[in-house]
Amino acid sequence: MRGIILIAPPAAGKGTQSSLLCKKYKFVHVSTGDLLREAAAKDTEEGLYIREKMNSGELVDNSLTIKLLENKLKRSKASGFILDGFPRDIDQAKSLDKIMEEINISRLYVFYIDVDFDVVKKRYTGRVACPSCGEVYNKFIDELKPKMPGICDKCECKLITRSDDNEKTFNKRYEVYAEKTAPLVKFYNREKMLYRIDGNLSAKEINKQIVDILEVQND
Numbered sequence: 671m672r673g674i675i676l677i678a679p680p681a682a683g684k685g686t687q688s689s690l691l692c693k694k695y696k697f698v699h700v701s702t703g704d705l706l707r708e709a710a711a712k713d714t715e716e717g718l719y720i721r722e723k724m725n726s727g728e729l730v731d732n733s734l735t736i737k738l739l740e741n742k743l744k745r746s747k748a749s750g751f752i753l754d755g756f757p758r759d760i761d762q763a764k765s766l767d768k769i770m771e772e773i774n775i776s777r778l779y780v781f782y783i784d785v786d787f788d789v790v791k792k793r794y795t796g797r798v799a800c801p802s803c804g805e806v807y808n809k810f811i812d813e814l815k816p817k818m819p820g821i822c823d824k825c826e827c828k829l830i831t832r833s834d835d836n837e838k839t840f841n842k843r844y845e846v847y848a849e850k851t852a853p854l855v856k857f858y859n860r861e862k863m864l865y866r867i868d869g870n871l872s873a874k875e876i877n878k879q880i881v882d883i884l885e886v887q888n889d
C-alpha cells in the first residue's frame with residue numbers, strides 16, 4: 671500500500687488532484703475530519719467525548735485522531751491512500767511514521783504543490799460562480815473568464831462571488847498555511863520523501879508531474 675500526502679496552499683487545487691489520483695489508481699481518500707465526524711455519530715463513550723470536544727470548539731486529542739486513522743488504514747484493502755487534513759504538524763508526522771511501521775505501507779510520497787503567492791491569490795479572489803447552474807469562473811484567469819464579464823456562459827445568469835472569497839480571508843488562510851506547513855516541508859525534505867511540484871501550471875500539468883513520479887517509483 672502506498673501513502674500520499676499533498677501539501678498545498680489554499681486554492682492550489684488539492685481537491686482536484688486528490689480526486690484525479692483516486693480515480694486513476696483506485697486510492698482511497700482518507701480525511702481525518704470525516705473519521706472524527708463518523709466516530710462522533712456513534713453512541714459510544716468515544717463518540718460522546720468527540721461530540722463534547724467538537725461542540726465546545728476544542729481540538730480532539732492527537733492520540734485519538736491517530737487511533738482512528740490507524741484503524742482505518744489497517745482495514746483498507748486499497749492499493750494506496752491519500753491523506754487529507756493529516757499530518758498537521760511534526761508530532762503527527764512522527765506518529766504517521768509509527769503507523770507505517772505497523773501496517774503494510776511500502777512507501778510514503780509527500781507532494782509539495784508549490785504555487786506563487788500571486789497565482790493562488792488570483793485563483794482564490796477571482797472565483798465567481800453561477801447561482802443557477804453552479805458553473806465556476808475566474809475573472810482574473812483568461813482561460814476561466816466568462817465570455818461576457820459577470821454573466822454565465824451557460825444560462826446567462828449574473829455571476830456572484832462567495833462572501834468569504836475575498837482578499838482578507840485569503841491572506842489569513844495563507845498565513846496560517848505558511849506557518850503550519852513550513853516545518854512539515856522541512857521535515858519531509860530531510861527524510862527524502864518530499865517531491866516538489868510546480869503548482870503554477872494547469873491542473874492537468876500538475877497531475878502529470880505527480881503521475882510521472884508515481885510511475886517511475888512503482889513497486
Ligand SMILES: [Zn+2]
Pocket residue numbers: 800801802803804805822823824825826827
Ligand atoms: Zn449558469
